[in-house]
Amino acid sequence: MNIPDISSGIGVLDKAAVILGALAAGPATLAGLVSATGLARPTAHRLATALERHRLVGRDLHGRFVLGPRLAELSAAAGEDLLLTAAGPVLTSLRDTTGESAQLYRRQGEVRICVAAAERTSGLRDIVPVGSTLPMKAGSAAQVLLAWEDPERYHHGLQGARFTATALSGVRRRGWAQSIGEREPGMASVSAPVRDPAHRVVAALTVTGPIQRLTRNPGARLAQAAIDAAERLTEAIRHR
Incomplete structure (x- = not known):
């Protein structure tokens, strides 16, 4: 070319x-x-x-x-990243609605990076500082960031992962993912995809908390809230 x-x-x-x-x-x-x-x-x-x-x-x-x-x-420093600009109030609203910590993750190669967060202010919580690098092999955010990948990255990502192709098929069907103790014992999470104008998944919005509060079926309580928040961020990108 x-x-x-x-x-x-x-x-x-x-x-x-x-x-x-x-x-x-x-x-x-x-x-x-x-x-x-x-x-x-x-x-x-x-x-x-x-x-x-x-x-x-x-x-x-x-x-x-x-x-x-x-x-x-550089994008964040220049104030040109509309996703991060919109993420702050959306994550804060999600935290206040659910009472749990909320994060936004982007994939970078073989890891995912927490690019924004709103932490629960008290009680037992899962604190993930902005800038933290986490594996793509465990956790509901990793599931969301991998579920819609191209075939080569998809199959590579499943190697050594704590979730299966069957689980990711369910993620694509439902539009959200959940994990119970996958990344860290005692913690659970629910994630939903954030998409760009071309409908590609560019980030995962996540709600996390202890299993004792979220139960072993956290999606029943948090999935709709996560989906709604992720759709608000998707709209923010779509109308830039």
């Missing part, structure tokens, strides 16, 4: 922008970057590794190039 005509007159920046644009579609090998950008292989490798040094590009467990965490940090 030819490089799009986005010339700024500074060639190296234009080519770096093309690489970042290609990675927005998902992880890519070096060969994949060359195919997607039209750049020469040495050029694509040199720029991708330079962007990696600045954390604008990262690597997944397969060594493929992915968008790096610095992009999310």
